[in-house]
Amino acid sequence: MMDVALESTASEAVVAAPPAAPSALRERARSVTRAVARTVLPPLLGLAVFLAAWSLVAASIETSIGAVPGPRAVWDAAGALVEEHARERTKAVEFEARQAERKEAFLREQPGEPWIERQYAGKPTYLDQIVTSLKTVFAGFVLASLVAVPLGILCGSIPLVQSALGPFIQIFRPVSPLAWLPIVMILVSALYTPEEAWFEKSFVSSAITVALCSLWPALINTSLGVASVDRDHLNVARVLRLGWWTKVTKIIVPSALPLIFTGLRLSLGVGWMVLIAAEMLSQNPGLGKFVWDMFQNGSSQTLSMILVAVFTIGFIGCLLDRAMVALERLVTYGGAGAR
Amino acid sequence: MAFLEAQSVCKSYGALSVLQDVDLAIDRGELVAIVGASGSGKTTLLSLLAGLALPDRGRVLLDGHHVREPGPDRAVVFQNYSLLPWLTVWDNVSLAVDNVFRDWPKARKREQTERHLELVHLLPARDKRPGELSGGMRQRVSLARALAMDPQVLLLDEPLGALDALTRATMQTEIERIWQQDRKTVVLITNDVDESILLADRILPLTGGPGASLGPAVAVDLARPRDRRAVNHDPRFKRIRREVFDRLRAGQEWTRRKSA
Numbered sequence: 001m002m003d004v005a006l007e008s009t010a011s012e013a014v015v016a017a018p019p020a021a022p023s024a025l026r027e028r029a030r031s032v033t034r035a036v037a038r039t040v041l042p043p044l045l046g047l048a049v050f051l052a053a054w055s056l057v058a059a060s061i062e063t064s065i066g067a068v069p070g071p072r073a074v075w076d077a078a079g080a081l082v083e084e085h086a087r088e089r090t091k092a093v094e095f096e097a098r099q100a101e102r103k104e105a106f107l108r109e110q111p112g113e114p115w116i117e118r119q120y121a122g123k124p125t126y127l128d129q130i131v132t133s134l135k136t137v138f139a140g141f142v143l144a145s146l147v148a149v150p151l152g153i154l155c156g157s158i159p160l161v162q163s164a165l166g167p168f169i170q171i172f173r174p175v176s177p178l179a180w181l182p183i184v185m186i187l188v189s190a191l192y193t194p195e196e197a198w199f200e201k202s203f204v205s206s207a208i209t210v211a212l213c214s215l216w217p218a219l220i221n222t223s224l225g226v227a228s229v230d231r232d233h234l235n236v237a238r239v240l241r242l243g244w245w246t247k248v249t250k251i252i253v254p255s256a257l258p259l260i261f262t263g264l265r266l267s268l269g270v271g272w273m274v275l276i277a278a279e280m281l282s283q284n285p286g287l288g289k290f291v292w293d294m295f296q297n298g299s300s301q302t303l304s305m306i307l308v309a310v311f312t313i314g315f316i317g318c319l320l321d322r323a324m325v326a327l328e329r330l331v332t333y334g335g336a337g338a339r
Numbered sequence: 340m341a342f343l344e345a346q347s348v349c350k351s352y353g354a355l356s357v358l359q360d361v362d363l364a365i366d367r368g369e370l371v372a373i374v375g376a377s378g379s380g381k382t383t384l385l386s387l388l389a390g391l392a393l394p395d396r397g398r399v400l401l402d403g404h405h406v407r408e409p410g411p412d413r414a415v416v417f418q419n420y421s422l423l424p425w426l427t428v429w430d431n432v433s434l435a436v437d438n439v440f441r442d443w444p445k446a447r448k449r450e451q452t453e454r455h456l457e458l459v460h461l462l463p464a465r466d467k468r469p470g471e472l473s474g475g476m477r478q479r480v481s482l483a484r485a486l487a488m489d490p491q492v493l494l495l496d497e498p499l500g501a502l503d504a505l506t507r508a509t510m511q512t513e514i515e516r517i518w519q520q521d522r523k524t525v526v527l528i529t530n531d532v533d534e535s536i537l538l539a540d541r542i543l544p545l546t547g548g549p550g551a552s553l554g555p556a557v558a559v560d561l562a563r564p565r566d567r568r569a570v571n572h573d574p575r576f577k578r579i580r581r582e583v584f585d586r587l588r589a590g591q592e593w594t595r596r597k598s599a
Contacts (some may be wrong), residue, residue: 232417233414233421235417235421235520236421238408239391239414239437240411240434241390246438251423254425254426255423
């Protein structure tokens with residue numbers, strides 16, 4: 001956010017600079033410098049203090065599996081993970097090439113015979129695991145939104161539904177993902193037995209657990225937003241005798257949209273947090289499983305690998321939140337607070 | 340028989356009696372102002388006429404039919420405009436037109452929307468959102484929306500209350516002009532006695548809530564269109580003004596004695 005603002009002032013300055021007199025130019029350069037100092041320096045300073053403190057603490061703690069890694073070690077571990085990914089990709093490409101060669105040769109020698117295609121069986125790399133995690137959280141989040149938003153609209157607009165669902169919301173909302181997960185896994189094992197599995201069972205269990213836990217903020221905020229729609233706007237709907245659907249789409253949803261989005265944002269945040277725990281236990285091949293596997297193998301790399309995961313999780317969580325904010329700006333009307 | 344009638348209507352919120360035995364009879368094509376101090380139950384009375392609230396006792400009749408719910412035949416211009424901020428000016432009006440005249444062909448609905456935006460001189464602002472408009476412009480959109488429903492009765496709830504004096508004066512002229520064009524039955528709620536004299540055929544003082552009731556009407560026999568400056572020096576204007584104030588004050592004293 002701050003960076004964006006900074007960029008725009010900087011670029012304006014550059015565009016407008018040429019015809020200006022030297023003193024004005026100096027003045028403008030100074031104001032740009034000031035803006036840079038205000039927006040860039042404090043975070044950099046914070047980062048420096050953080051890294052220094054981390055290095056100090058890390059150097060002074062010895063664990064059963066070696067020293068706590070400092071920033072440098074974690075950085076190297078991240079680099080190693082990316083390199084490993086690149087290596088795996090090359091191997092996969094080479095495998096495909098070899099297979100294509102073999103197929104050609106096979107068909108040349110025995111035309112018309114069936115050729116069995118083989119999948120490359122390399123293990124998922126760290127980046128693959130990130131992608132899996134994102135897919136899972138997305139699936140769970142979409143599932144939660146599809147349930148929470150309509151239900152929230154019902155809750156907010158019909159007091160009867162509100163009082164009927166209220167106790168359930170109160171009771172289920174504080175339940176931890178760790179309690180849901182075993183139930184979900186057992187149910188998924190029992191019920192999810194398709195002929196052709198599009199998704200892994202572990203994926204389905206994780207996504208459902210994410211959905212169960214991230215349902216509540218969206219549900220509560222949606223129903224709050226719907227319940228606090230301006231009375232006058234509802235009176236307009238009554239005078240016009242709007243049908244239920246028109247009332248919902250033209251008045252209730254647009255007016256509750258800011259709170260719906262707040263709810264969805266919180267939901268996505270909760271979902272992302274829950275996901276890691278769900279993946280650890282359900283062995284869904286994402287970031288959670290990565291952390292768990294690293295913990296289990298207990299090598300000298302364990303701590304730095306897990307720290308890489310921690311930073312990745314934080315970074316992605318932050319990006320997801322920003323993405324939701326951007327999306328909200330896109331869909332809600334501009335004149336906030338206007339009647 | 341009167342066109343819009345309230346027959347000994349009572350309304351209370353909890354233990355607080357807001358309206359006590361209000362009788363009201365308005366003829367077709369009349370512009371009646373209901374004047375009262377703030378908190379005297381004006382808006383409650385308007386809600387009852389609109390059907391947005393139901394009376395505890397008594398009843399409201401429109402053209403002989405019992406009013407039980409709100410409907411587009413009694414268009415309301417709300418005090419705070421009540422435009423939908425996420426819709427453009429055009430969409431705010433056309434939302435009303437599309438819903439009231441569901442079986443009209445598209446072109447006719449569009450024409451209806453356009454004509455009423457033209458009527459309030461806001462066609463150029465059709466793609467703006469309410470947030471980008473001044474108070475006066477918003478109230479004109481609200482008025483256009485109400486008129487576009489082609490209601491039998493137009494209920495104006497302190498429509499100019501939130502506007503500055505200058506805009507207010509312009510809007511008063513505007514309302515008179517529009518009313519003279521199509522002579523709808525209009526009920527104007529206001530706390531401004533001068534405004535009511537400028538606009539109304541008859542003034543009904545709503546006296547002293549809680550437990551307010553309507554005092555005897557004051558007829559305004561000034562020729563239209565009424566020029567605000569000329570009217571100020573008209574002895575009839577001064578007489579009417581005094582009369583309205585006297586009735587409001589008398590009513591207040593009467594309520595005070597009643598509750599004492």
